[in-house]
Each structure stands twice: as C-alpha cells, then as structure tokens.
Amino acid sequence: MLPSSAMCNCLLSVAELYRADQAAVQCGVSSRELMENAGAAVSRAIFENWSPRRTLVLCGPGNNGGDGYVIARHLAAAGWPVQVAALGQAGKLPPDAAWHAGLWEGDVQPLGEADPAEADIVVDALFGAGLSRPLEGEVANLVLRVNRLDRPVVCVDVPSGIAGDSGQAVGSVAVRGSLTVTFFRKKPAHLLFPGRGHCGKVRLADIGIPEKVLERFAPRLWENGPELWLENWPWRQPEDHKYHAGHTLLLGGEAMTGAVRLAARGTLRIGSGLVSIAAPRGAGLVYRSDSPSLIVRDCDDTQELRGLLEAGRFTAAAAGPGLGMTPQSRQQIEVLLETGWPLVLDADALTSFSEEPRGLFDLCSSRVVLTPHDGEFRRLFADPGGSRVARARQAAETSGAVVLLKGPDTVVAAPDGRAVVNGNAPAELATAGSGDVLTGMIAGLLAQGMPAFQAAAAAIWVHAEAAQSVGSGLISEDIPFRIPQVLNLLRNRNRKLTNSQRFEEEC
Ligand SMILES: NC(=O)C1=CN([C@@H]2O[C@H](COP(=O)(O)OP(=O)(O)OC[C@H]3O[C@@H](n4cnc5c(N)ncnc54)[C@H](O)[C@@H]3O)[C@@H](O)[C@H]2O)[C@@H](O)CC1
Ligand SMILES: [K+]
The missing domain is CATH 3.40.50.10260 (YjeF N-terminal domain)
Incomplete structure (x- = not known):
C-alpha cells in the first residue's frame, strides 16, 4: 500500500x-x-x-x-x-x-x-x-x-x-x-x-x-517522489548489525567487469549490509581488486551458483550488467529466479530471453524487477503501443514482475496496475554505466526488505537526485558517491515528517 x-x-x-x-x-x-x-x-x-x-x-x-x-x-x-x-x-x-x-x-x-x-x-x-x-x-x-x-x-x-x-x-x-x-x-x-x-x-x-x-x-498513477516510499525507507536503527541490512548477491561476467563493479557501488551506498559478487574465476582478480567492502565468490557454473545460494543467506540478487549472453548465463538467471527471492534483471539478463520471453515470465513474480531500456523492452515484450505508462503497465501484467521502463521519463509499473512516472532525471544521466548503478541500487533496497515497486521507484528517484547534484561532467562513478548526500537530506525530511505526524497524533 x-x-x-x-x-x-x-x-x-x-x-x-x-x-x-x-x-x-x-x-x-x-x-x-x-x-x-x-x-x-x-x-x-x-x-x-x-x-x-x-x-x-x-x-x-x-x-x-x-x-x-x-x-x-x-x-x-x-x-x-x-x-x-x-x-x-x-x-x-x-x-x-x-x-x-x-x-x-x-x-x-x-x-x-x-x-x-x-x-x-x-x-x-x-x-x-x-x-x-x-x-x-x-x-x-x-x-x-x-x-x-x-x-x-x-x-x-x-x-x-x-x-x-x-x-x-x-x-x-x-x-x-x-x-x-x-x-x-x-x-x-x-x-x-x-x-x-x-x-x-x-x-x-x-x-x-x-x-x-x-x-x-x-x-493508480503518480509522479514519483519521496511521499510514495519514504515511510518505508529501511533506515538503520541503533541496535542493527550488518545482517539486519540484507545481503545482496550480484552476478558478475567475465569480460565486462566494470558494469557489476558500478552496480556494487550503488548497492553498498544504498545501504545493503553486505554485498557479494559471484564471478567466473578468470575475472576474480579484477573484482577482488575493486572495493575492499565487497565479498567476491568464485562461480563458474550453475552448480557452483546453487552451492553459493544454499550457503549464502542472501536476501536479494541482481543479474544482467556485463553478464554476457551464453547458455550458461541464462541458466544461472533461471537458477536465481527459481529461488523466489527479490531480484533485479537488467541488460543481458533480459536480452538472453528475447527469443523466448515466456521462459522468463513463467518464472517471474511481483518480487522481481525488470529494468529494460526501450530497445530491450521491444525485444522482450510484444509492444502494445500507446503511452509509456500503458506499455509499462501491459508489460508488468504480462510478465507478473515490476517493470521499470528506462528513459528520461522512466516509468515503473507493478503487475497490479500501479505506476509512477519519474520526473527528476537530468540529461547527464545519459552516460555509460548509469543503468548499472541503478540496478545495484534497486537490488540493495530489495535486500533491505523494501517491496519491489517501492524499491524501484525509490532507487530511480535517488539515482536521479544524486546525478543532479553533480550536473555537467557527470560520470557513472559519481552517482554512488552522491547517494549519502541525498539520503541524509531524505533522513532529515523523514524526521520532520515523523515529528509532525507525532504532533498531529498527540493533538
Ligand atoms: N470546469 C471545467 O471543466 C474547467 C475547465 N477548464 C479548462 O477547460 C479545458 C477543457 O475544456 P474543453 O473540454 O472545452 O476542451 P478544449 O477547450 O480543449 O477544446 C474543446 C473544443 O475544441 C474542439 N477541438 C478539439 N480539437 C480540435 C482541433 N484539433 N481543431 C479544432 N477544434 C478542435 C472540440 O470540438 C471542442 O469544441 C481545460 O483544459 C481547462 O483549460 C478550466 O477552466 C478549469 C475548469
Ligand atoms: K493550451
């Protein structure tokens, strides 16, 4: 609600x-x-x-x-x-x-x-x-x-x-x-x-x-803004430890390692207590030499992935950025989907199913967030035409997942028909890697227990706000760095909201 x-x-x-x-x-x-x-x-x-x-x-x-x-x-x-x-x-x-x-x-x-x-x-x-x-x-x-x-x-x-x-x-x-x-x-x-x-x-x-x-x-349609999700923001409480704030698993690829490294920064900064990358051994060193806050696990096939999932106590996962499109990677996505966990699928994870989208939709639930840009959207969904809101809603209904249709006017739609249009994205976000950061941010919020529709809406808003605070010259690495600034502003706003609600209740 x-x-x-x-x-x-x-x-x-x-x-x-x-x-x-x-x-x-x-x-x-x-x-x-x-x-x-x-x-x-x-x-x-x-x-x-x-x-x-x-x-x-x-x-x-x-x-x-x-x-x-x-x-x-x-x-x-x-x-x-x-x-x-x-x-x-x-x-x-x-x-x-x-x-x-x-x-x-x-x-x-x-x-x-x-x-x-x-x-x-x-x-x-x-x-x-x-x-x-x-x-x-x-x-x-x-x-x-x-x-x-x-x-x-x-x-x-x-x-x-x-x-x-x-x-x-x-x-x-x-x-x-x-x-x-x-x-x-x-x-x-x-x-x-x-x-x-x-x-x-x-x-x-x-x-x-x-x-x-x-x-x-x-x-059933809103302009995206903190009023829609701030009450459910997973703020850390004084007695929390890192396991209370979720453990996100990101699936890394062999060649395009930058994508998941960017995603991981978004996941960490949005508050996920732990972030693990499961990646092929051949790329392990690259991932391990990135942020010291990351856990990197070797994972070359679906069997190893299953082993990781059984042992890992993960609370959400994301796959797609830099993953590549091999039969192996598609099987790994299916393994993730079969867990029933909150999940974000982006980029290659979506395109892997473009020949047979039903195979994806049959495994989706409203805990899954699909984040296609227009091209990926067209490859995955028989485009019903109409406005971007109508198209995203139709796609959410067809897939049973939350669909975040990326663009300067990103739309997030839930399978039950709720939808938001985002209005705060600066043009500077049209840059390589910004979508990877977004994927990581959504996964990080899912891992902390935020419902999928709100997690997607909150992430796209914070992502755009962080980018706005940089403005011209923005590169994707800047976005995670600016997240704390946006979160602190939101936290102060939330405190004010909570105080005034308490005051109203006392009166
Ligand atoms: N009580 C209300 O309904 C209020 C309405 N307001 C204003 O009223 C507007 C809506 O009024 P209307 O429903 O009269 O609609 P419009 O004023 O947009 O126009 C309707 C008329 O334009 C004709 N028309 C439509 N497309 C045409 C075209 N391409 N070429 C030539 N003629 C065309 C229609 O046949 C009709 O006669 C709102 O947008 C708003 O500005 C405001 O005054 C606030 C209160
Ligand atoms: K007018």
Missing part, C-alpha cells in the same frame, strides 16, 4: 479531471468560478515571470479558450497591452467560456489575422483537455509561426496539440511552451515526453477544487 500523502502526487487522466471538475461543482464550487480561478492562476504565473509587455492571447473554441479570456482580462486590468485572437465564433462557445468572453472588453481578432511577431509573449489557450484531432489549417500555421519566433509562450493546462493522457503529439504540430500552468493535479503529458518537452516549466495551480473529490477516485 502507498501512504495517504501519496494523493498529493497522483496524476489524473483527462477523463478523471473532467470528473473532478464535476465533483467540485457538486460540492458547491461553480464551473464559472473554476474558470475564473484557472485564468487568474495563469495570470499570476505570468506576473511572477515577466514584466508588462505586448501579449497575444490565442483563444480556442472550448473552455481552454474561456481561460484565455479570463487571462486577457486580468493582464489588461494590470495595465498590460493585450491582443486577443480567437478560433471560431463567439456565439458557439460553451456557456462558461461565453460568460468570460462576454467580460472581455477589448477587441477580438479572427485567429487567421493574428500576428505573433507583434507580440512579446504568447498565451496558448487554444486547446486543453478537449483536443480531439490534429491541429490543421490556420491553427496549425499559426502554431508553426509561434514556435519559429522563439518568444516566451505560456500554455494553459497543456500545450495545444499534445494529448493530455499520453504526452504524444496528436498530429505533426504542437505548441512549444516556456511555461505551462495546469490545474488541481498534473496530467501524464506533463511528465511524459514528448509532451514534457513542449511544456517548458510546469506549474500546478489550486483552482478551488476541494481535495475531498479525490476520495471518489482510486488513483
């Missing part, structure tokens, strides 16, 4: 947002008022980011356009020079949008006559949740001109042309924004690429929808 604080992070689909709006109306907040609040929130974001300047507000034929008229009114009231250009006839606007259009006292140009070159900032209130087909004709031409001009563009709710649920462009044209202001809860498009790239900065605004409307939903 995820803690109740996780409600703050939930992502709502477009359909769920419409339902939230309706529920708010049933709670006594009028839809006109919601629109007023939405437009006012966007105006505040504009005031905070820019000084008065010539503004072109592009209004669409629906309620997104209605927000645009509210924004135009607020900017003009503050003395900004504002031009409104609208698509379609005012008489055909839906009722709330028509009401707010009626309060706009300035001119309204037909969209085809708008000249974005004469504006210093553009507000995109063309389409939001109701986008139902590709942008075409004069709208598409105008959006292309706006994108080419490279002016600041503020998008209302979602950049026009981007589907709120998938983050995909509905056609070939979509607004490229500098800032997107959205309402109540983010939608998947604010985190999933390419939508995320079109949003610019994303700002979430309270528009008066009562939090209690969320009681009507059972959210």
Whole structure:
C-alpha cells in the first residue's frame, strides 16, 4: 500500500479531471468560478515571470479558450497591452467560456489575422483537455509561426496539440511552451515526453477544487517522489548489525567487469549490509581488486551458483550488467529466479530471453524487477503501443514482475496496475554505466526488505537526485558517491515528517 500523502502526487487522466471538475461543482464550487480561478492562476504565473509587455492571447473554441479570456482580462486590468485572437465564433462557445468572453472588453481578432511577431509573449489557450484531432489549417500555421519566433509562450493546462493522457503529439504540430500552468493535479503529458518537452516549466495551480473529490477516485498513477516510499525507507536503527541490512548477491561476467563493479557501488551506498559478487574465476582478480567492502565468490557454473545460494543467506540478487549472453548465463538467471527471492534483471539478463520471453515470465513474480531500456523492452515484450505508462503497465501484467521502463521519463509499473512516472532525471544521466548503478541500487533496497515497486521507484528517484547534484561532467562513478548526500537530506525530511505526524497524533 502507498501512504495517504501519496494523493498529493497522483496524476489524473483527462477523463478523471473532467470528473473532478464535476465533483467540485457538486460540492458547491461553480464551473464559472473554476474558470475564473484557472485564468487568474495563469495570470499570476505570468506576473511572477515577466514584466508588462505586448501579449497575444490565442483563444480556442472550448473552455481552454474561456481561460484565455479570463487571462486577457486580468493582464489588461494590470495595465498590460493585450491582443486577443480567437478560433471560431463567439456565439458557439460553451456557456462558461461565453460568460468570460462576454467580460472581455477589448477587441477580438479572427485567429487567421493574428500576428505573433507583434507580440512579446504568447498565451496558448487554444486547446486543453478537449483536443480531439490534429491541429490543421490556420491553427496549425499559426502554431508553426509561434514556435519559429522563439518568444516566451505560456500554455494553459497543456500545450495545444499534445494529448493530455499520453504526452504524444496528436498530429505533426504542437505548441512549444516556456511555461505551462495546469490545474488541481498534473496530467501524464506533463511528465511524459514528448509532451514534457513542449511544456517548458510546469506549474500546478489550486483552482478551488476541494481535495475531498479525490476520495471518489482510486488513483493508480503518480509522479514519483519521496511521499510514495519514504515511510518505508529501511533506515538503520541503533541496535542493527550488518545482517539486519540484507545481503545482496550480484552476478558478475567475465569480460565486462566494470558494469557489476558500478552496480556494487550503488548497492553498498544504498545501504545493503553486505554485498557479494559471484564471478567466473578468470575475472576474480579484477573484482577482488575493486572495493575492499565487497565479498567476491568464485562461480563458474550453475552448480557452483546453487552451492553459493544454499550457503549464502542472501536476501536479494541482481543479474544482467556485463553478464554476457551464453547458455550458461541464462541458466544461472533461471537458477536465481527459481529461488523466489527479490531480484533485479537488467541488460543481458533480459536480452538472453528475447527469443523466448515466456521462459522468463513463467518464472517471474511481483518480487522481481525488470529494468529494460526501450530497445530491450521491444525485444522482450510484444509492444502494445500507446503511452509509456500503458506499455509499462501491459508489460508488468504480462510478465507478473515490476517493470521499470528506462528513459528520461522512466516509468515503473507493478503487475497490479500501479505506476509512477519519474520526473527528476537530468540529461547527464545519459552516460555509460548509469543503468548499472541503478540496478545495484534497486537490488540493495530489495535486500533491505523494501517491496519491489517501492524499491524501484525509490532507487530511480535517488539515482536521479544524486546525478543532479553533480550536473555537467557527470560520470557513472559519481552517482554512488552522491547517494549519502541525498539520503541524509531524505533522513532529515523523514524526521520532520515523523515529528509532525507525532504532533498531529498527540493533538
Ligand atoms: N470546469 C471545467 O471543466 C474547467 C475547465 N477548464 C479548462 O477547460 C479545458 C477543457 O475544456 P474543453 O473540454 O472545452 O476542451 P478544449 O477547450 O480543449 O477544446 C474543446 C473544443 O475544441 C474542439 N477541438 C478539439 N480539437 C480540435 C482541433 N484539433 N481543431 C479544432 N477544434 C478542435 C472540440 O470540438 C471542442 O469544441 C481545460 O483544459 C481547462 O483549460 C478550466 O477552466 C478549469 C475548469
Ligand atoms: K493550451
């Protein structure tokens, strides 16, 4: 189960947002008022980011356009020079949008006559949740001109042309924004690429929808963050010894030894009490001359692996980075899977099964985490298409394992349908070995008893945060070094959380 604080992070689909709006109306907040609040929130974001300047507000034929008229009114009231250009006839606007259009006292140009070159900032209130087909004709031409001009563009709710649920462009044209202001809860498009790239900065605004409307939903999708897993973090307790903090086994290969050595650093730094590498004798010296904190065990075949597993008191394992793809290595993975332990499979461990994925899925359980990047994902799963969330969910259901689909917008999905999208990864993580470190981190959390879905979500967040603290010039070895810094910040945050919870309970 995820803690109740996780409600703050939930992502709502477009359909769920419409339902939230309706529920708010049933709670006594009028839809006109919601629109007023939405437009006012966007105006505040504009005031905070820019000084008065010539503004072109592009209004669409629906309620997104209605927000645009509210924004135009607020900017003009503050003395900004504002031009409104609208698509379609005012008489055909839906009722709330028509009401707010009626309060706009300035001119309204037909969209085809708008000249974005004469504006210093553009507000995109063309389409939001109701986008139902590709942008075409004069709208598409105008959006292309706006994108080419490279002016600041503020998008209302979602950049026009981007589907709120998938983050995909509905056609070939979509607004490229500098800032997107959205309402109540983010939608998947604010985190999933390419939508995320079109949003610019994303700002979430309270528009008066009562939090209690969320009681009507059972959210299954969240933006990843400590609220989802910090309560279950396996902090060391004063009386603990190393065996309380788990023993992780990493399967090492013969040739590409760097991968598991990187993974091992991640495993150690994330807190696994002991970390052992089982590796072929031929590479033993390389592994033994790495970190003195590691235990290295000789292991040339499945029989030796079985012997190790019986004697080792391991609490989790990981395999794949640098493993190679021989019949032997595949058998070793099967031996690991047969233990039923918490397990992470990455890289070669996944590709070993690409000819016959069923052989892998039949041995998986929800204690197993599969961490494919897009290529490995395509080799393993008959790609169902759709958004990255839909694809990861489908893969988790098919395999019965937790699936972490790597990318700039990594998605973690559990077989029961829960999913998170990660939003804090810096571009610098696109570097050799960063995935190996991640594999080791997930395994280290599994070894300490964290449930697989939370372990995968926590590891990807800490991994990205550690990388962010380095920034440009990052190499994968840096990530484990930065983990303590991130963990100490999390620990302080957890103490504050626990103290305030205790205070609330005492009151
Ligand atoms: N009570 C509410 O529902 C609230 C809605 N708000 C705003 O309302 C938006 C949703 O409003 P709507 O449902 O009216 O949806 P939109 O304003 O996104 O647009 C719907 C209209 O656009 C047309 N359309 C869709 N795609 C088109 C295309 N490619 N070319 C031409 N026309 C196209 C549709 O036929 C429909 O007439 C949200 O994104 C948000 O900005 C906010 O005001 C907050 C409150
Ligand atoms: K928009």
